[in-house]
Amino acid sequence: MTTTPWVRRNKALSAALLSAALVLTGCGSDDKDTGSTAAPAATTRTITAGNGTVTIPADPQRVVALGNTSQPFIDIGGKPIGVTELSASELDPIPADQKATYEAATRLGADTAEIDLEKLAGLKPDLILVQVPDAEFEGIKKQLETIAPTVFWGLDTEWKAFADALAEAGNLTDSLSTQKVAFQGKVAKIKETYPQIIADTKFVAVDRWDNSDPGTFVITDFGCIEIAADDIGLNSPKAAAGADPLGWADLPFEQIAGLSKYDAILYPVDAAGQPKKAFATVTESNTWKALPTVTSGRALGVFCPGNNSYGPVLQYLDSLDTALASLAAKE
Numbered sequence: 001m002t003t004t005p006w007v008r009r010n011k012a013l014s015a016a017l018l019s020a021a022l023v024l025t026g027c028g029s030d031d032k033d034t035g036s037t038a039a040p041a042a043t044t045r046t047i048t049a050g051n052g053t054v055t056i057p058a059d060p061q062r063v064v065a066l067g068n069t070s071q072p073f074i075d076i077g078g079k080p081i082g083v084t085e086l087s088a089s090e091l092d093p094i095p096a097d098q099k100a101t102y103e104a105a106t107r108l109g110a111d112t113a114e115i116d117l118e119k120l121a122g123l124k125p126d127l128i129l130v131q132v133p134d135a136e137f138e139g140i141k142k143q144l145e146t147i148a149p150t151v152f153w154g155l156d157t158e159w160k161a162f163a164d165a166l167a168e169a170g171n172l173t174d175s176l177s178t179q180k181v182a183f184q185g186k187v188a189k190i191k192e193t194y195p196q197i198i199a200d201t202k203f204v205a206v207d208r209w210d211n212s213d214p215g216t217f218v219i220t221d222f223g224c225i226e227i228a229a230d231d232i233g234l235n236s237p238k239a240a241a242g243a244d245p246l247g248w249a250d251l252p253f254e255q256i257a258g259l260s261k262y263d264a265i266l267y268p269v270d271a272a273g274q275p276k277k278a279f280a281t282v283t284e285s286n287t288w289k290a291l292p293t294v295t296s297g298r299a300l301g302v303f304c305p306g307n308n309s310y311g312p313v314l315q316y317l318d319s320l321d322t323a324l325a326s327l328a329a330k331e
Helices: 007-026 068-073 096-104 117-122 132-145 159-170 171-191 193-200 222-234 253-261 277-283 284-292 310-328
Strands: 044-049 053-055 063-067 127-131 150-153 203-207 215-221 264-269 299-303
Touching: 007 299, 044 150, 044 159, 053 150, 063 068, 068 096, 068 159, 068 310, 117 171, 127 132, 127 159, 132 150, 159 171, 171 193, 171 222, 171 310, 193 310, 203 222, 203 277, 215 253, 222 310, 253 284, 264 277, 264 310, 277 284, 299 310
Parallel strands: 063 127, 127 150, 203 264, 264 299
Antiparallel strands: 044 053, 203 215
16 A cells, blocks of 8 residues: 555654654663653644545645635645646636646646546645535545545535635645735725615626527626625625526526616626626627616626635725726716
């Protein structure tokens, strides 16, 4: 059986402690105890995740981040030795230093179905982090767990809880604390700057997915709009409890006209402020262009690079702040 790196370090530490103890025994006096009474630092700890309680290294050094953990782990300061490939659209908004960290890691496949398990094992990781659909994880769980301690989270894990769990697993809680302070500060600033707009404006968030049927769009209630609604208090449509998310239902372009009942529209743009490629067909439609909300400048492009870690969310809050400022200027 292959011994994992963190176990080998444990054996080395034990040998060193034994050697030190023999030296102290030989050199110490018969009637005085001059040895240290401090307990050795723990080399492992346990955490609880979607796959139960897992024993992991106290300070993991060779982490592989798979699925939706790749970018968030890097975002909180992690330096994985192996990752799932990120798409160009996922890489574009990432800061240069994080891109360099990603490029330095071994890419193990575009998704869990393509993971090169032999290459993964060859990296000799001491910890594997995974967030993928439950069914996908079950298909590779045993293989991963034979390589290294594996920690799994399902896709339904709330983003803040996910960030906390990743930081705990990777021993990166100090870095995460800094991001949390920045997040709390931005949220507080927005709420203090635009209290009347937040209280009195009926917003609607719209989008269009890469795989949406032609001639359709969605009113969405998940993703970055959840942060705007839950943390800032924006009033926007939300599915009833127990119902499917609004963003799962494709709506025909004919229903664009119905957006006129809202005071302001939030739509997706890229980092340059241009409509997201998939959504451009909506903004180019005559129905959209004729909307009173659009002609009055109350359709606001907002950049959402991601909503599963604090770095992208902070970029979103900056964009939302700018959008709300333009709305305030029209009041």
